[in-house]
Amino acid sequence: MRTIKKNVLMFMAVIISMAFMGALTPATAQKTIVFADFGWDSAQVHNRIAGFIIEKGLGYPVKFTQGETVMLNSALIQAKGPEAPNVNMETWTENWQELYDEGLAKGKDAGTKEGFINLGANFPNSVQGWYVPRYIVEGDKERGIKPLAPDLKSVFDLPKYWKLFKDPEDPSMGIFYSCIPGWSCSQVNDQKFEAYGIKEKYNIMQPGSGPALAASMEIAYKRKKPWLGYYWAPTWVLGKLDMYQLEEPAFDQKIWDTTRACAYPAVKCDILVHKKLPEQAPEVVEMLKKYETTLDINNKFLAYMQDSKADTDEAAQWFLKEYESLWTQWVSADVAAKVKAAMK
């Protein structure tokens, strides 16, 4: 018994000392690049793509910090501690406008260490809007679904169809699944409700989280039931489910600024970095300035993820292979060679 105990102790001692030695090896002098890893797929794939190029090509260690939109962005502004992100690959500015303005202003102010700078678009024209499953409007012969609302084309048709989207908790009203509480789209949707005159007929459901909103839509789709709510692209959900975007009056800045009774503006998804990053990692910032994709590419890698059950790392590898001619323009030839050598 005693020798067994001794052996176990020795074994543990060896393991622990090995772990310590691993922890004590001097860290590389290079600044670690920390990405804000938001809870949706496109942002995570962009992080993995940029992260792979930066790590294998430019030689900076990379890290990903998970969290919610506002939390990660305020951490990015403050940049305190080793886990604080210093790169945001997908801004969606509208959803945290006040904080964005504050962070950008601080970025220009030399008197503070806080703030970020905007490096320009990652991809333009992402879409936000109100959706119903396409089978509600057009039916689906393959799945044996008859069109329940053949005349539902625009948001102005919603009042007459409220019964279709009945709220189980309050059967005298329809139900509209709005966006994640705290994102500005949830306030925008409230204002649109007033402006389009559908407030009397529909309740607004705040889903509480991104997965909950996606799941409510997917499950309605699986069960061939009606669903009405807000969603955005590029996302795997809209890549996978055939949803129908309800028409709204075309975007007009003046209307938007007053009543919001028009379509969402096309969102430009920019890349942000903490303002110190250009000093700490100039090559990284140079690369990120050139980093640019299109909505179409985003939809393609998201569809790839969904079809082949790939994770975000695999989707990034897929992108690097498929779009080699694109990303090699962002870096010098020898960096590109290093990245290619490291690809799986």
Next chain:
Amino acid sequence: MQFPEAIDIPLDVWVDAAMDWVLATFSGFFDLLGQIILYFMIYIEKFFLWIPWPVLVIGVGLFAWRVTGRWWSGFLMGAMLFFIGALGLWKLGMMTLSLVVASVLISLLIGIPFGIAMASSNRFEAVLKPILDGMQTMPSFVYLIPALMLFGLGKVPALFATIIYAVPPVIRLTNVGIREVSPSVIEAAHAFGSSYWQILFKAQLPLARPTIMVGINQTTMMALSMVVVSSMIGAKGLGLEVLLAINRIEVGRGFEAGLCIVFMAIVIDRITFALATNKKH
């Protein structure tokens, strides 16, 4: 050393397939069950929103005075409830309270019979114990999404998630309470020719009452601690207020709502705990 990739248990695939099967086969049943539970919950919520606030504040104060036997304790409980209203969060507080009350009622309905069954069969106890451990330690988001798939967004999946998390203490403590009843009492009851049910209702349950009450107290507290999590699947109330404040980093707003949850927890805890330990009743 790397774990060999050849050994791969596709548990995820099985669970997904089972979920799809359940959805395809029983969706009608779950719709009906969801409807019934929903009406029950709407009724409870309507009741709490209907009670005039002074009635509840004073009523709770008096009740707390009576069960704790200290007037200042009752005064403090009433003041805490009053404070929730003074912060402008009365309605949200009542929504939260109704979710807690509904889930505790159903938890007791499920939990006490299970606890009794567990106390009367060692084999059943051995089977149930690890399941209860699992229910309490499984991260709640793992079963929030299936609950959402079965019942949609809103009150009903929130109730289910809350019950899964909150029911184990009442089951465990009912079991412990009954098992702790002295064997000589049972023997005496046998000697007088009592049946199983007579022993259960006349001897075991009354003697186990204090322990069961502690279980009810713990179940209630755990149900309350789920309110923020259940707001992630669309339950309205103080939890959603906290979630909103977190998402917008409005520290003050989050603090207000959080403080109200704490006050509610104190009121519920002190009252149920006093009921559990009060020997007069």
